[in-house]
Amino acid sequence: MEDDAVLLVASTAPDEATARRIAQALVERRLAACVNVGAPVWSVYRWQGAIEQAQEFPLWIKTTAARRQALMQALAELHPYDVPEALALPAVDGLPAYLEWVRQEVKE
Amino acid sequence: MEDDAVLLVASTAPDEATARRIAQALVERRLAACVNVGAPVWSVYRWQGAIEQAQEFPLWIKTTAARRQALMQALAELHPYDVPEALALPAVDGLPAYLEWVRQEVKE
Amino acid sequence: MEDDAVLLVASTAPDEATARRIAQALVERRLAACVNVGAPVWSVYRWQGAIEQAQEFPLWIKTTAARRQALMQALAELHPYDVPEALALPAVDGLPAYLEWVRQEVKE
Structure with missing residues (x-):
C-alpha cells in the first residue's frame, strides 16, 4: 500500500462526548x-x-496509510474500551x- | 484475499425491526x-x-473473508428484499x- | 481494477436538501x-x-469503477463546496x- 494512499478508518465510541473528544484530538494531532x-x-x-x-x-476517520499506525495508537490511548474498533478501508x-x-x- | 482478512459488509433493511432481527441472527450464527x-x-x-x-x-457488518459466503447466504435468506444490498469492503x-x-x- | 468492480463512494453535503438533490441527480444520470x-x-x-x-x-453512493470518473466530475459540478469529499471504496x-x-x- 502506498504511503499516501487515503484511508477511511471506521471506529465507534460509547457516547457522543467521547466520540467528539477522540475526533477532535485526532484532527488536532x-x-x-x-x-x-x-x-x-x-x-x-x-x-x-x-x-x-x-x-x-x-466515527469515520479520513487519514493516509503513512499515518495509520500513529492514528490507531492514539485511538487506543484515547478510547475507554479495552479493544476499540478500528478498521482501515482503502480508497482506490x-x-x-x-x-x-x-x-x-x-x-x- | 486471505481467509482471515476482516471485512466491513454494508447492507440495508426496510425498517429497524428487520434490521435488528437480521443483525442479531448473524451474530448468533x-x-x-x-x-x-x-x-x-x-x-x-x-x-x-x-x-x-x-x-x-x-447495517454495518464485521466479519472475515472466510465467512463472507455463508454470511451473504444467510443475509439473503433472512432479508425480505428479492435483491438485498451486500457489499464487502476489505480492511487493509x-x-x-x-x-x-x-x-x-x-x-x- | 476491473471496470465492472462495484464501488461504495463516500461523500458529504452541508445540508439535507443539497444531499438529496445531488443523490437524485446521480441516479437520474x-x-x-x-x-x-x-x-x-x-x-x-x-x-x-x-x-x-x-x-x-x-452520502453513500453505489456505482462501478467504469463510471467513477464521470460520477466524481458530476459530484464536483453539483456540489457547493470547492473541495467536496469523494472516497471510492472497492467492494471485493x-x-x-x-x-x-x-x-x-x-x-x-
Missing part, C-alpha cells in the same frame, strides 16, 4: 484530516461468550483535490 | 462478530425502470486486538 | 444505482489552518444479484 461522528447506532456483538447490545456512536480513487487535501492536513 | 444498525437513511435508486425513494436502515489494516477479536468471534 | 443520504453527522476538520466543526449529511465481494443490479443500473 494531524492524525486525521477530518472525522465524522455519526448519529447513534444500535450494536449487537459477542463479548466474553455472551451476546450483548449497546448504543454506540460511529477519489476527487484529486480532496485526496490531496487529506494528505496535506495529516503531514507531520 | 457466528457469521458476524458485530453489527451496527444505523439511524434511518433516505435512499434513492432505480428499480425496474423507475426512480424510487425509500427510508432504509443501514486495523487495531490488531480488534482484528483478532473479529476473527475469534466468527470462528466456526 | 445513471452515475449511481443507489445513494443513501444518512442522518446528520458532526464533522471536525482542518480548513486553511484552522480546526472547524460543522454539521454535514453523509457482494451478493451476485446485487452486484449485477448495480452494474445494470449505471450502464450508459
Whole structure:
C-alpha cells in the first residue's frame, strides 16, 4: 500500500462526548484530516461468550496509510474500551483535490 | 484475499425491526462478530425502470473473508428484499486486538 | 481494477436538501444505482489552518469503477463546496444479484 494512499478508518465510541473528544484530538494531532461522528447506532456483538447490545456512536476517520499506525495508537490511548474498533478501508480513487487535501492536513 | 482478512459488509433493511432481527441472527450464527444498525437513511435508486425513494436502515457488518459466503447466504435468506444490498469492503489494516477479536468471534 | 468492480463512494453535503438533490441527480444520470443520504453527522476538520466543526449529511453512493470518473466530475459540478469529499471504496465481494443490479443500473 502506498504511503499516501487515503484511508477511511471506521471506529465507534460509547457516547457522543467521547466520540467528539477522540475526533477532535485526532484532527488536532494531524492524525486525521477530518472525522465524522455519526448519529447513534444500535450494536449487537459477542463479548466474553455472551451476546450483548449497546448504543454506540460511529466515527469515520479520513487519514493516509503513512499515518495509520500513529492514528490507531492514539485511538487506543484515547478510547475507554479495552479493544476499540478500528478498521482501515482503502480508497482506490477519489476527487484529486480532496485526496490531496487529506494528505496535506495529516503531514507531520 | 486471505481467509482471515476482516471485512466491513454494508447492507440495508426496510425498517429497524428487520434490521435488528437480521443483525442479531448473524451474530448468533457466528457469521458476524458485530453489527451496527444505523439511524434511518433516505435512499434513492432505480428499480425496474423507475426512480424510487425509500427510508432504509443501514447495517454495518464485521466479519472475515472466510465467512463472507455463508454470511451473504444467510443475509439473503433472512432479508425480505428479492435483491438485498451486500457489499464487502476489505480492511487493509486495523487495531490488531480488534482484528483478532473479529476473527475469534466468527470462528466456526 | 476491473471496470465492472462495484464501488461504495463516500461523500458529504452541508445540508439535507443539497444531499438529496445531488443523490437524485446521480441516479437520474445513471452515475449511481443507489445513494443513501444518512442522518446528520458532526464533522471536525482542518480548513486553511484552522480546526472547524460543522454539521454535514453523509452520502453513500453505489456505482462501478467504469463510471467513477464521470460520477466524481458530476459530484464536483453539483456540489457547493470547492473541495467536496469523494472516497471510492472497492467492494471485493457482494451478493451476485446485487452486484449485477448495480452494474445494470449505471450502464450508459
